[in-house]
Amino acid sequence: MTDKRLARLIGRARRGDVAAFGRLYDEYADRVYAFVRFRTGSAHDAEDVTATVFLKAWESIGSYNERGVPFSAWLFRIARNAAIDEYRKSEHRPVPMEELPPAEERVDSPELRVIANADAGRLRAAVAGLTADQGAVIALRYWSDLSTKETATALGKNENTVKQLQHRAIKSLARMLEEGETNDHD
Amino acid sequence: MTMTDDERNASQALGRARETMPADVHARVRNRVMTGVRAQARPPFFAAQSRRIAAAATAFTMLGGGVAYAADAALPGDALYPVKRAAESAVVALLPAGELENAVLVRLAERRAEEIGELVRQQEATAVDISATLLQLRNSVENAAAVSALEEQELVRIRNEAGEVPEWARDAIEQATTVAGPSGAGSDADSGTGTGTGTGTGASESPGATGSPDSSESGPDTSGSGDDSTDTGGSDAGPGAGSDAGLPGSTDGSQNTSNTGGTK
Numbered sequence A: 001m002t003d004k005r006l007a008r009l010i011g012r013a014r015r016g017d018v019a020a021f022g023r024l025y026d027e028y029a030d031r032v033y034a035f036v037r038f039r040t041g042s043a044h045d046a047e048d049v050t051a052t053v054f055l056k057a058w059e060s061i062g063s064y065n066e067r068g069v070p071f072s073a074w075l076f077r078i079a080r081n082a083a084i085d086e087y088r089k090s091e092h093r094p095v096p097m098e099e100l101p102p103a104e105e106r107v108d109s110p111e112l113r114v115i116a117n118a119d120a121g122r123l124r125a126a127v128a129g130l131t132a133d134q135g136a137v138i139a140l141r142y143w144s145d146l147s148t149k150e151t152a153t154a155l156g157k158n159e160n161t162v163k164q165l166q167h168r169a170i171k172s173l174a175r176m177l178e179e180g181e182t183n184d185h186d
Numbered sequence B: 001m002t003m004t005d006d007e008r009n010a011s012q013a014l015g016r017a018r019e020t021m022p023a024d025v026h027a028r029v030r031n032r033v034m035t036g037v038r039a040q041a042r043p044p045f046f047a048a049q050s051r052r053i054a055a056a057a058t059a060f061t062m063l064g065g066g067v068a069y070a071a072d073a074a075l076p077g078d079a080l081y082p083v084k085r086a087a088e089s090a091v092v093a094l095l096p097a098g099e100l101e102n103a104v105l106v107r108l109a110e111r112r113a114e115e116i117g118e119l120v121r122q123q124e125a126t127a128v129d130i131s132a133t134l135l136q137l138r139n140s141v142e143n144a145a146a147v148s149a150l151e152e153q154e155l156v157r158i159r160n161e162a163g164e165v166p167e168w169a170r171d172a173i174e175q176a177t178t179v180a181g182p183s184g185a186g187s188d189a190d191s192g193t194g195t196g197t198g199t200g201t202g203a204s205e206s207p208g209a210t211g212s213p214d215s216s217e218s219g220p221d222t223s224g225s226g227d228d229s230t231d232t233g234g235s236d237a238g239p240g241a242g243s244d245a246g247l248p249g250s251t252d253g254s255q256n257t258s259n260t261g262g263t264k
Helices: A003-014 A018-037 A043-063 A071-090 A109-117 A120-128 A132-143 A148-155 A159-185 B005-016 B023-039 B051-071 B081-094 B099-122 B127-147 B152-160 B167-176
Strands: none
Touching (some): A003 B099, A018 A043, A018 A071, A018 A132, A018 B023, A043 B023, A109 B005, A120 A132, A120 A159, A132 A159, A132 B005, B099 B127, B127 B152, B127 B167
16 A cells, blocks of 8 residues: 555544544554564454554544654554553563663574574464563564564664664574474484 | 675564464454444544534534535545535534534634645645635635634634644645634635625635645645545555564664565
8 A cells, every 4th residue: 555545544534434444454454463463362362452452543543643653653552552451461471671782783694594494383482482572573573564663663662772672582582492492302 | 784695584484473364353353343433423533622613513413414424534526525515514504593603613614724734735636626625714714703703712723623734835724714803704605505694705815815735845736536445455464574674783674665565
């Protein structure tokens, strides 16, 4: 969908056009689902949270300012909050905050190759084992197709922090996958 | 610094790990969402409005009925726009004199300003539509002022309905909403039915004179307004999406616009 058409749909939805909002759902539902899925315990919960996200978006779209933040960042901020609410309800683990070291320039190739060679199921399980912030960055960047800037806006962080989180997430994923493989061989 | 093969392969592997929303879940959630959306009566459009404007909204709903609702979001140039205006005229014709009448007339002016803002921002509208709506705005303001003197804050509120617009549009809206005073002549051109107070002389100023848009800045084209109703709207993001998202250290770390061909 072109930016112009998207802006038109958003404008119509802001004025209360239900059909236009339905088109926005069609455009974003898969990506919202992919994002909330990693935070929720089951596919059923992800379904509930996705519905909640769009209902909340409808309730507040009248006050959405298209000149403020990109629509995707605005929508995924709602998604993130809804996912956190759901997460706290099920209370699998605390939501840790991270102390970030200075960003490094590159992830080593061996670590990248571990990720590249992992199958989808293992990777998903590894992402679920990341800290909340790291997992959110990976989900938004790779599964919801947000840019670094949009991801930063959605998470309420600056771009540099998002880059650092992504960097650490990649290293953590490689480590978890390697450990998993070692355990498999034992 | 370009993305290395290892970075690209790792990105693609991460993209493949995305959990896809099954089609039946997509449809089921859509049904839930749209049922909830429809159940909420006119939420965004009249939300957060004052009680007085809410009264005007009620008048529209009661008197305009379902047709007005369907056409409510139409803009000048849209097929349903004449329906919206006709519904407004019907409301105005049936209004008793008094505060409600005044509220509705002010609300009509706000709607014209809002339409101008949307037209200008969407950049799909023709200059003719924008100029005509500016003229209608002026007429609406004069109609409202003819019934009851408009306070400055009401005029400001009308102007604010346009939202953020370029300077030329702001100037044009300011000009269109500047009235000589409560005795200013009202024009019946706006509602079609009039309020019984206008003299029909208010529309003497040409659309261009109210500040027609300079297309070199805003770029309103003449391609007409497309109708999104034909859009199938399906998302084309698939399980392989996100395949070339930037990895840390890659030069495109801030953008991954080519992932899905989706919305960006």
